[in-house]
Amino acid sequence: MTVALNVPRVWEILNRFKDFCQSKGWKTSKHEDWVKADKKYHNFLWARKIYPSTFRKVAMNHKCAIREGVSYYVVKTEYTAWLFPEKPPKTLMKTIMDNEELLRGTAIYDLSSLHAGKLSCWKLNKTDSMVFQEFERFLQENCGIDVKSK
Numbered sequence: 001m002t003v004a005l006n007v008p009r010v011w012e013i014l015n016r017f018k019d020f021c022q023s024k025g026w027k028t029s030k031h032e033d034w035v036k037a038d039k040k041y042h043n044f045l046w047a048r049k050i051y052p053s054t055f056r057k058v059a060m061n062h063k064c065a066i067r068e069g070v071s072y073y074v075v076k077t078e079y080t081a082w083l084f085p086e087k088p089p090k091t092l093m094k095t096i097m098d099n100e101e102l103l104r105g106t107a108i109y110d111l112s113s114l115h116a117g118k119l120s121c122w123k124l125n126k127t128d129s130m131v132f133q134e135f136e137r138f139l140q141e142n143c144g145i146d147v148k149s150k
Helices: 010-023 052-061 090-097 100-105 130-143
Strands: 034-037 040-046 063-068 071-076 079-084 106-110 120-125 146-149
Touching: 010 034, 010 040, 010 130, 034 130, 052 079, 052 090, 052 100, 079 130, 090 100, 090 106, 090 120, 100 106, 120 130, 130 146
Parallel strands: 040 079, 079 106, 120 146
Antiparallel strands: 034 040, 063 071, 106 120
């Protein structure tokens, strides 16, 4: 017999977090996963799998598309958080640790344990992003997810 676990999915967590951010006066988007706080964009990307070379290109780009009506424009992002519902490759962690610029602007959240029914995740976050710090508190206090450092 399979038991259904009441573990939130990545997009559910992110949507709830964006609602929470709005209550703090931060700007969010209904269609994209970014938060604007203190005039800085904090982008959230989720990916099941990614090649390190693709990751590096996207992470170093520091851009995000913003939808306004039926049009889009591009903004510079200060910070990017990558949410992985499957375990990210170890080479990805090494890529970040070996690059000071990536380390300052990129956070990694390994949410793969959620799929196994465990309310825990690993993080690599050396940024000074107040939004990502708030995201970690939100995971712990609002979702009951234990956030541990890599």
